[in-house]
Amino acid sequence: MTYNQNPPAETDIAPIANSGNLELKRVVSSAALGQFVEWYDFVVYAYSATVIAALFFPSVDPTAALLSSLAVYGVGFLMRPLGGIVFGYLGDRIGRRNTLSAIILLMGGATVAIGLLPTYEQIGILAPVLLVVCRLIQGLSAAGEATGSNSFVAEHAPQNKRGFLVAFTYAFANLPPIVAALLVLLITNVLTPDDYKSWGWRIPFLLGAPLALVGLYIRRRTEESPAFIKMRATRGIEPMPLSIAFRDYKKEMGFSFALAALSSLGFYTLTGYFVTYLTVTAGLDRNSALISNSFALLIAFFAMLLGGYLSDRIGRRKTILLGAAISTLVCIPAYMLAGQGNLFAAILGQGLLALALGLFFGPVGIAFLELFPTRIRLSGAGVSYNVAYTVFGGTAPLLSAYLVLQTGNKLAPAFYMALVSIVVFIVALYLPETYRKSLVHSEDEA
Structure with a gap:
């Protein structure tokens, strides 16, 4: 059962639906920059895992401390199913734009809080407890970003460019790890080891405040999605979108889960584990590990654009199959190359893996959204997508190190x-x- 909740007049819809290239550019740029801010805040933790392990999880066994730190990295993912429910509901009820604004503020606040936390030496067991709380809030926020931003762009984009424009937005998730890695690299090389451990590690987290405010400003300058406005005016807001998704769209939620499984495992292996793999397992120095990882993520960025472009030409399914097939073939050779313990091999191995995974990531961002009608899109896609990210993405660094x-x-x-x-x-x-x-x-226009 649905009902109209203050549906706008038809005259209110037309200016947005016909707003042209300027509005589309504004939407794409706001979503892309929003993705950058959101994922910078989320992944900067991974690049500080070693120092966080020493400051928040002191142990006579460095490996145990590192595993504890990576476990807290994974804790953020425990909130993602809940975040998918909360922000999916809000996105389907109050609109995409307002929900995305709330998401970026929540993430920015949690990130700054991590940068201000006292250490274990200062407040004891309360330090790791507060760290876990901050990671839980970050996980709640991150749950709504990918589905929210991608849906916002898709619902503004012309049909023949949806794949590329969503891939462009989605690809910006690859850039924050590069910036975070290079920033950590700069700070660790400028400061002495003692200064970095004492206060320098906090700088990347504190930068979350101005980044979040910039992202909020950009998002508030966009208009609501035409598809959402049209659905609200004709069908009305769905009061229980998640219930409808579980009742009528189980198969679609299953596909969304499967696509997100490889997407999350691949992304968080590259951003959350590979630096640790190169330094701890392959014996590469940290500077080389960060540099090589940045090259790989840059390759993934462009590979995603290619994947999105192809999906507009040959279809989502064919491009996804191509990406999954290549990923299957290159996983083992890529790890063999990256594990050689030198910079060139690390770049080559990670780059090979990033190329294959990026080709897969490109069409995924739009494919799982197109499975659902507008009235339940964020709820149906968000929950299934985020459950997969918890199961596969959240465990990627810890499980990989454990294996x-x-x-x-x-x-x-x-x-x-x-x-x-x-x-x-x-x-x-x-x-x-x-x-x-x-x-x-058709379900959106009853």
Whole structure:
């Protein structure tokens, strides 16, 4: 059952729907910069994992302390299913723009709080407890970003460019790790080790405040999605969007989960684990590890654009199958190269993996959104997507490190990723093609 909640007059819809290239550029730039701010705040923790382990989880065993630090990294993902529910509901009820504004403020506040936290030496066990709380808030916020930003762009974009424009927005998630890595690299090389451990590590976190305010300003200058406005005016707001998703769109939620499984595992392996893998397992110095990881993420950025472009030409399904197949083939060779312990091999190995995964990431951002009607899009896609990110993305750094530790095999994480790639490829064989389908489904215009 649905009802109209203050539906706007038709004259209110037309200026937005016909706002042209200027409004579209504003929406895409706001979403892309919003993604940058959001994911900078979320991933900067991973690049400070070693010092956080020493300051918040003191232990006679450095490996145990590092695993504890990575476990807290994963804790942020525990809130993602809840965040998917909360922000999916808000996005489907009050609109995409207002929800995205709340998301970026929440993330910025939690990130700054981490930068201000006292250490274990100062307040004891309360320090790691507060760290966990901040990570939980970050996880809640991150849950709404990918589905919210991508949906906002998709619902403004012309049909024949949806894949590329969403991929462009989504690809900006690859740039914050580069900036965070280079910033940490700069700080660790400018400061003495004692100064970095004492206060320098806080700088990247404190930068979350101005970044969040800039992102908020940009987002407030955009208009609400035409698809959402049209749905609200014709069908009305759905009072229980998640219930409808579970009742009528179970298959679509399953596809969304599968696509997000490889997407999250690949992204958080590159951004959350590979620097640790190169330094701890492969014996590469930290500077080289950060530099090589930045090159890989830059490759992933451009590969995502290619994937999005191809999905507008040959379809989402074919491009996703291509990306999953290549990922399956290159996982093990990529890890073998990266594990050689020198800068050139690290760049080559990670770059190979980033190219394959980026090609897969590109069409995923739009494909799982097109499966759902506008009235439940953020709820249906957000929950299934974020459950997968909790299961596969949140565990990626910790599980990868654990597999190497338990098996003694440096390639253990590669076998795991290859297995996930194969399963996702099989599921994607049954994925419906949606690239020529309107985002306003018939169910949105009852």
